[in-house]
Amino acid sequence: MAPSHAAPPDASRRLFLKVGAGFSAAVACTALLPALTGCGTSDTPPAPGLAYLKPADVALFRAVLPAIAIELEPMPAAQRHARIDAALKNIDGSIAAMGQNGQAELRKLLDLLSSTPLRWALAGIRTPWEAATLQQVRNFLARWRGSRFATLNAGGVVLVKLASVGYFVLPDTWEASGYPGPNPAVYRALQS
Amino acid sequence: MAIDDIYGAGMASGWRVLDAATFTASRTLDADIAIVGSGAGGGMAAEIFSQAGLKVLLIEEGGLHTSNSFKDMDEARAYRELYQEAAARATSDGAISILQGRSVGGSTTVNWSSSFRTPPHTLAHWAAEHAVTGHGEADMAPWFAQVEARLNMAPWEMDPNPNNAVLRHGCEALGWEWHVIPRNVKGCWNAGYCGLGCPVNAKQSMLVSTIPGALAHGATLVHRLRVRTLDHDGKRVRGLTAEAIGHDGYTPTGIGVTVRAQYVIAAGGAINTPALLLRSRVPDPHDRIGQRTFIHPVNLSIAEMPEKIDPYYGAPQSVASDHFQWRDGATGAMGYKLEVPPMFPGISAGVFNAMGEDLKREMAALPHTNAMLALLRDGFVPDSPGGRVRIAGDGSPVLDYDVSDYVWDGVRRAYLSMAEAQFAAGARRVRPAHLDATYYTSWPQARAAIGQLPLKKFRALLFTAHLMGGCAMSDDPARGVVNSAGRHHQLANLYIFDGSVFPTSIGANPQLSVFALTAQNASAMHKTITA
Numbered sequence: 001m002a003p004s005h006a007a008p009p010d011a012s013r014r015l016f017l018k019v020g021a022g023f024s025a026a027v028a029c030t031a032l033l034p035a036l037t038g039c040g041t042s043d044t045p046p047a048p049g050l051a052y053l054k055p056a057d058v059a060l061f062r063a064v065l066p067a068i069a070i071e072l073e074p075m076p077a078a079q080r081h082a083r084i085d086a087a088l089k090n091i092d093g094s095i096a097a098m099g100q101n102g103q104a105e106l107r108k109l110l111d112l113l114s115s116t117p118l119r120w121a122l123a124g125i126r127t128p129w130e131a132a133t134l135q136q137v138r139n140f141l142a143r144w145r146g147s148r149f150a151t152l153n154a155g156g157v158v159l160v161k162l163a164s165v166g167y168f169v170l171p172d173t174w175e176a177s178g179y180p181g182p183n184p185a186v187y188r189a190l191q192s
Numbered sequence: 193m194a195i196d197d198i199y200g201a202g203m204a205s206g207w208r209v210l211d212a213a214t215f216t217a218s219r220t221l222d223a224d225i226a227i228v229g230s231g232a233g234g235g236m237a238a239e240i241f242s243q244a245g246l247k248v249l250l251i252e253e254g255g256l257h258t259s260n261s262f263k264d265m266d267e268a269r270a271y272r273e274l275y276q277e278a279a280a281r282a283t284s285d286g287a288i289s290i291l292q293g294r295s296v297g298g299s300t301t302v303n304w305s306s307s308f309r310t311p312p313h314t315l316a317h318w319a320a321e322h323a324v325t326g327h328g329e330a331d332m333a334p335w336f337a338q339v340e341a342r343l344n345m346a347p348w349e350m351d352p353n354p355n356n357a358v359l360r361h362g363c364e365a366l367g368w369e370w371h372v373i374p375r376n377v378k379g380c381w382n383a384g385y386c387g388l389g390c391p392v393n394a395k396q397s398m399l400v401s402t403i404p405g406a407l408a409h410g411a412t413l414v415h416r417l418r419v420r421t422l423d424h425d426g427k428r429v430r431g432l433t434a435e436a437i438g439h440d441g442y443t444p445t446g447i448g449v450t451v452r453a454q455y456v457i458a459a460g461g462a463i464n465t466p467a468l469l470l471r472s473r474v475p476d477p478h479d480r481i482g483q484r485t486f487i488h489p490v491n492l493s494i495a496e497m498p499e500k501i502d503p504y505y506g507a508p509q510s511v512a513s514d515h516f517q518w519r520d521g522a523t524g525a526m527g528y529k530l531e532v533p534p535m536f537p538g539i540s541a542g543v544f545n546a547m548g549e550d551l552k553r554e555m556a557a558l559p560h561t562n563a564m565l566a567l568l569r570d571g572f573v574p575d576s577p578g579g580r581v582r583i584a585g586d587g588s589p590v591l592d593y594d595v596s597d598y599v600w601d602g603v604r605r606a607y608l609s610m611a612e613a614q615f616a617a618g619a620r621r622v623r624p625a626h627l628d629a630t631y632y633t634s635w636p637q638a639r640a641a642i643g644q645l646p647l648k649k650f651r652a653l654l655f656t657a658h659l660m661g662g663c664a665m666s667d668d669p670a671r672g673v674v675n676s677a678g679r680h681h682q683l684a685n686l687y688i689f690d691g692s693v694f695p696t697s698i699g700a701n702p703q704l705s706v707f708a709l710t711a712q713n714a715s716a717m718h719k720t721i722t723a
Contacts, residue, residue, distance in 0.1 A: 146627075157286075160545055161541075164545070178556050178558040186381050186383040
């Protein structure tokens with residue numbers, strides 16, 4: 001963001017305004033502004049056991065994780081769910097530790113993606129996240145990451161970062177990453 | 193094999209270490225010198241003043257985490273407990289990821305142990321352009337030597353790990369300058385886990401060196417205590433207002449702590465120190481606080497090598513190249529230092545920023561992966577003004593950092609240099625960490641493609657681990673927050689001893705620069721005070 005972009009007083013509108021160039025007409029026609037200005041999920045408490053992510057955010061990350069870490073898809077359901085739950089816990093912990101600015105920026109992104117009309121307009125997914133197919137989620141992430149709009153790039157990059165780091169720090173994933181685990185000689189010596 | 197975590201025995205012998213998370217009632221603490229932040233600046237100052245017989249109070253917002261908790265050698269635990277914002281800190285727009293420490297010992301607890309003297313070009317530039325006095329190469333030499341001896345800094349004597357060897361081989365093949373990196377280690381096991389907290393207390397971080405030294409001389413350490421404000425009357429600081437942080441490491445418990453001190457040293461590092469001064473409404477007649485915050489923007493290049501690299505094992509940084517750092521002088525086109533990062537799975541996923549089949553392939557290829565990074569030297573020309581720290585509604589820091597065309601030019605040249613070095617070292621294929629880059633299989637192919645990469649935030653993936661500036665030193669009060677001795681221009685008994693005083697970026701990993709400048713300025717300060 002260039003310093004010359006002075007933040008408008010209502011920071012929650014910034015995402016809208018920056019996306020604006022291409023989408024403002026469509027968005028204005030469907031009168032979606034309220035969803036971008038704080039009427040989203042602001043009153044919803046975090047999902048049980050989590051500090052930041054709300055149920056709608058959890059649904060999003062549950063859909064996004066298998067599109068990013070594709071070894072999740074063919075796994076037995078119980079293993080997949082355990083893996084996703086553990087990654088969600090990491091993602092939640094990272095965001096919960098962020099400062100106010102980072103949390104607020106993410107809240108705008110997550111609220112936008114939890115709003116059905118906006119998700120449809122901007123991510124091309126009209127079903128709830130629970131019903132989105134893997135291909136739809138892949139297409140959404142690829143489109144955002146390839147977009148000429150920096151705000152959509154940002155959303156695509158940040159979602160992939162949170163999900164992939166939160167997933168690959170799990171010891172269960174080391175097999176997939178080729179990381180043999182803690183330096184064996186040192187680790188053995190320290191645990192003995 | 194049990195490693196003595198130092199603190200267990202120390203506290204049993206009477207060290208004063210308080211965990212503010214356990215406070216059940218507000219309290220007032222008194223000190224000759226209160227130090228805010230226990231990293232490179234605060235840790236060094238604490239030992240110097242404690243040894244001088246002064247009553248030192250060392251305050252850390254993060255927790256006390258010692259080798260006992262590092263022996264799991266686990267990335268997720270380290271990010272959660274030892275890094276600012278659980279390693280999810282970033283610039284205000286999210287475009288540049290920031291790795292910065294947050295526990296007792298600050299970033300010295302998690303850095304990769306590279307220990308460079310401040311480059312002479314940088315010191316000369318400060319004197320010539322920023323009205324900095326007393327910190328020329330000759331002035332600093334004895335302080336560097338003293339710190340090097342104290343923290344056991346010496347060029348790494350073992351062979352570089354294969355990840356660092358790729359950089360050396362590339363430089364050798366191309367006739368580029370390269371050198372062995374001095375490291376602050378004593379009895380290093382060459383495990384590779386510096387960034388996750390040294391599990392064997394070999395790295396001479398503040399956690400295992402000067403802070404134990406200060407505690408043995410009667411200093412008090414309070415951790416999980418966040419300083420909200422410096423309390424002052426516009427001329428002098430009376431003390432501090434602080435809040436205890438709970439066991440989760442982030443949530444205030446509601447218990448307040450008041451500190452009364454003769455002198456206050458701000459040592460929270462760039463980003464946190466300027467934010468503290470802004471929260472405290474410290475006099476700032478020339479609007480300098482938070483300005484000119486520098487980061488050494490970092491871009492990376494990923495290579496698949498024919499040989500096994502295991503880029504997570506072995507001393508993480510032992511080879512560097514300054515071939516492109518000063519070739520156009522301090523103020524020419526942007527210079528950069530080439531190094532390599534350790535590639536644990538989490539940090540690797542962050543660098544790859546890929547999905548689907550691409551991510552699966554790149555993660556599976558980790559054992560054969562070399563990553564190279566460029567530290568871009570910002571702040572030496574008007575086109576490289578750095579960023580600005582401001583505060584959010586709750587007083588937490590926010591860093592705005594724009595990337596100028598001057599910086600982007602450096603980013604592109606650095607992508608080229610890294611790819612060239614990787615191919616010269618035998619890489620099978622190379623991909624710049626950029627959304628539009630794919631794997632290139634030859635240097636000519638890479639050179640042509642990198643020349644066309646669009647350089648924009650979120651397309652070029654940028655990182656930083658070096659935060660500098662924001663409370664610059666200058667003997668000219670119109671240009672600095674503190675003078676060259678680290679004393680605040682408006683508040684007579686406030687000093688700043690951390691990386692925030694640097695007038696530009698350093699051009700090398702900054703820990704020794706912070707250590708030596710602090711040792712010099714703290715010793716000078718000691719001579720001027722009678723507590």
